[in-house]
Amino acid sequence: MRLLLVEDNDRLAQFVVKGLSDAGFTVDWVGRLEEAGAAVATATFDAIVLDLGMPDGDGGEWLKHRRASGDKVPVLVLTARAGTSDKVKGLNSGADDYLAKPFEMAELVARLKALLRRPGGALGLTLELGKLSFDSVHREASVAGRSLALSRSELTLLELLLRRAGRVVARRLLEEGLYGFDDEVGPNSLEAHVSRLRKKLDAADAGIQIHTLRGIGYLAGERAG
Amino acid sequence: MNQSLQFRLAWRLALVFSAVILATSFAVLLHRHGGNAEIPRDELSEALDRMAGGLSLGTDGKPRLDLPADPGFEYAVETPSGAPLFASAHPPVSAPAGWHEGFLRQGDRTVGFREVDSAAGKVELSAGIDVHGQDGWLSVLGSEFDEELLPVLLPTLLAALVIGALTLQDGLKPLLQIARAAAGITPAASERRLPSSDLPRELTALVAAINAALDRLDEGFRAQRDFTADAAHQLRTPLAILTAHLDTLGNRAEAAALRDDVARMSRLVEQLLQVAELEALTLKPEETTDLSALAVEVAEALAPLALARRRDIAVVGAEAPVLVHGNHDSLHQALRNLVENALNHTVEGTTVDIVVQARPPALSVRDRGPGVAAVDRDKLFQRFWRADRSNGRGAGLGLAIVQRIAAAHGAQVTLDDAAGGGARFTIAFRE
Numbered sequence: 001m002r003l004l005l006v007e008d009n010d011r012l013a014q015f016v017v018k019g020l021s022d023a024g025f026t027v028d029w030v031g032r033l034e035e036a037g038a039a040v041a042t043a044t045f046d047a048i049v050l051d052l053g054m055p056d057g058d059g060g061e062w063l064k065h066r067r068a069s070g071d072k073v074p075v076l077v078l079t080a081r082a083g084t085s086d087k088v089k090g091l092n093s094g095a096d097d098y099l100a101k102p103f104e105m106a107e108l109v110a111r112l113k114a115l116l117r118r119p120g121g122a123l124g125l126t127l128e129l130g131k132l133s134f135d136s137v138h139r140e141a142s143v144a145g146r147s148l149a150l151s152r153s154e155l156t157l158l159e160l161l162l163r164r165a166g167r168v169v170a171r172r173l174l175e176e177g178l179y180g181f182d183d184e185v186g187p188n189s190l191e192a193h194v195s196r197l198r199k200k201l202d203a204a205d206a207g208i209q210i211h212t213l214r215g216i217g218y219l220a221g222e223r224a225g
Numbered sequence: 226m227n228q229s230l231q232f233r234l235a236w237r238l239a240l241v242f243s244a245v246i247l248a249t250s251f252a253v254l255l256h257r258h259g260g261n262a263e264i265p266r267d268e269l270s271e272a273l274d275r276m277a278g279g280l281s282l283g284t285d286g287k288p289r290l291d292l293p294a295d296p297g298f299e300y301a302v303e304t305p306s307g308a309p310l311f312a313s314a315h316p317p318v319s320a321p322a323g324w325h326e327g328f329l330r331q332g333d334r335t336v337g338f339r340e341v342d343s344a345a346g347k348v349e350l351s352a353g354i355d356v357h358g359q360d361g362w363l364s365v366l367g368s369e370f371d372e373e374l375l376p377v378l379l380p381t382l383l384a385a386l387v388i389g390a391l392t393l394q395d396g397l398k399p400l401l402q403i404a405r406a407a408a409g410i411t412p413a414a415s416e417r418r419l420p421s422s423d424l425p426r427e428l429t430a431l432v433a434a435i436n437a438a439l440d441r442l443d444e445g446f447r448a449q450r451d452f453t454a455d456a457a458h459q460l461r462t463p464l465a466i467l468t469a470h471l472d473t474l475g476n477r478a479e480a481a482a483l484r485d486d487v488a489r490m491s492r493l494v495e496q497l498l499q500v501a502e503l504e505a506l507t508l509k510p511e512e513t514t515d516l517s518a519l520a521v522e523v524a525e526a527l528a529p530l531a532l533a534r535r536r537d538i539a540v541v542g543a544e545a546p547v548l549v550h551g552n553h554d555s556l557h558q559a560l561r562n563l564v565e566n567a568l569n570h571t572v573e574g575t576t577v578d579i580v581v582q583a584r585p586p587a588l589s590v591r592d593r594g595p596g597v598a599a600v601d602r603d604k605l606f607q608r609f610w611r612a613d614r615s616n617g618r619g620a621g622l623g624l625a626i627v628q629r630i631a632a633a634h635g636a637q638v639t640l641d642d643a644a645g646g647g648a649r650f651t652i653a654f655r656e
Contacts, residue, residue: 009462015469022473080461101465102491105472168525211532214576215540216524219532 046122067094130207269337288345317353517543570594
């Protein structure tokens with residue numbers, strides 16, 4: 001997994017490069033937007049980590065130009081400007097996610113993985129969590145090579161949860177995902193689907209826990225221990 | 226002195242008018258009866274005519290004079306040789322020798338003389354009118370006032386008072402608008418100014434001066450706000466380096482302790498930024514926020530953290546949208562602060578509830594912790610105050626920020642004991 005880090009602070013960049021390398025990423029680092037332009041022109045990156053305040057220009061403007069020219073590489077923006085309005089500005093310029101300084105490496109890694117797990121992302125084809133592997137092309141879930149017998153709606157549910165593993169998936173989003181199978185959607189059918197999926201995952205010892213957050217949604221994570 | 230301008234104007238106008246009335250009356254009197262005043266020839270001639278008409282020869286052959294008991298003048302009738310025939314109580318002097326007709330002044334008295342051939346034969350008539358006597362002075366003044374001055378002056382006086390009052394009332398109307406505008410100038414809306422259009426000239430200078438003073442204050446205020454924001458921003462990159470560096474040190478005990486310290490510093494910097502942002506918070510009239518969506522949003526954002534710390538979050542009552550007039554970002558911040566606070570205090574394995582209420586609109590956050598001691602409740606919303614100073618989390622700004630955000634929305638933050646234990650914070654909006 002190859003990442004481009006665009007960050008002008010040498011010390012911070014060194015630690016981020018080290019942290020991301022430890023997490024299994026290959027990281028190229030540039031300290032100026034000009035160099036960043038040259039880097040994306042010559043190599044293909046799975047994601048870009050972009051600092052907004054660069055010495056030779058505004059990272060947001062740079063990103064806007066990239067997006068205008070059709071570049072779809074997922075971008076996570078880092079900034080010291082952390083007002084909520086700055087956040088909106090970052091996302092408007094075409095950023096896929098936003099992280100305010102200071103941040104913890106684990107958070108940065110988790111966010112990058114979430115970006116890469118999106119459909120079309122570098123990790124989007126095969127989603128992995130715990131001992132479970134989900135092939136999003138053939139829509140097949142397996143644990144240690146053994147395929148799980150899941151219904152179409154359960155597979156949809158599982159994919160939505162896995163793409164945002166470690167984060168909450170709102171009820172509304174899951175219900176919308178299930179509406180394609182309207183014969184199965186009733187007032188409590190989301191709960192029923194999740195409950196059935198949970199049983200099947202537990203039976204297969206998938207190492208996945210689906211947390212219910214009442215009134216909010218669900219969160220899939222690795223089962224501790 | 227808090228007397229109204231209207232009252233003062235009316236009072237002064239009344240004084241001026243009274244003075245003018247008195248002066249006018251006095252001038253008239255002086256003109257008529259003063260040292261060089263004319264002799265009242267008409268009155269004296271009339272008196273002499275009446276005397277002449279009242280003379281007759283009685284059946285006994287003696288002259289008679291028919292006059293009322295108090296004819297309004299003093300009189301004397303004499304024969305041409307000077308023998309008195311009739312006289313009043315204080316008769317005027319006789320005509321000087323050789324006078325047949327004429328007038329003269331004698332002290333306070335004017336006297337008219339005439340020699341007539343009456344029915345009672347040839348007689349010398351003299352009539353006197355006292356002009357400077359007390360009676361005459363006042364009665365003349367009174368009659369002048371009643372008959373000539375009052376009908377003109379009184380309506381003029383009333384009209385002047387009414388016009389003065391109306392002019393002032395109309396002229397001071399802009400002051401009410403200015404007062405209303407001034408009430409809207411707050412730290413959050415420090416760029417607003419008093420309206421200076423459609424003002425009477427007298428007020429323009431004052432309003433301009435006040436606006437200039439506000440400009441200077443706003444500048445200082447802005448500088449301070451910007452400084453806080455700049456300082457916080459400048460601290461973020463070094464903190465990021467420190468955090469990243471500590472992350473490379475692994476899970477050694479010293480590193481964990483340092484990580485906690487840095488996390489606390491980072492939180493303080495974040496809160497200082499929130500305060501700076503809050504100072505600049507202005508509610509646009511059309512801004513609305515859905516409390517239900519907000520509750521789910523905040524819960525979504527904090528759920529991973531809660532689960533990692535073996536606590537749960539639930540949202541209750543967010544099935545339908547609950548719209549309030551409010552700023553989304555700042556309300557998000559307020560609710561987030563309350564939920565983070567609740568997560569810090571709720572017991573491991575328990576749930577923090579975010580409750581959305583529609584009528585009246587309100588957001589509540591309840592934890593299942595020890596609750597807040599009654600003695601601490603008043604201090605709870607003060608800046609930098611924490612119940613337990615040994616507890617490392619938070620700088621004590623969170624709840625003060627919540628309260629400021631609520632106040633900017635006209636909402637109330639309250640704290641009570643939740644049923645079944647724990648604390649419950651509520652942001653209650655106006656319907």
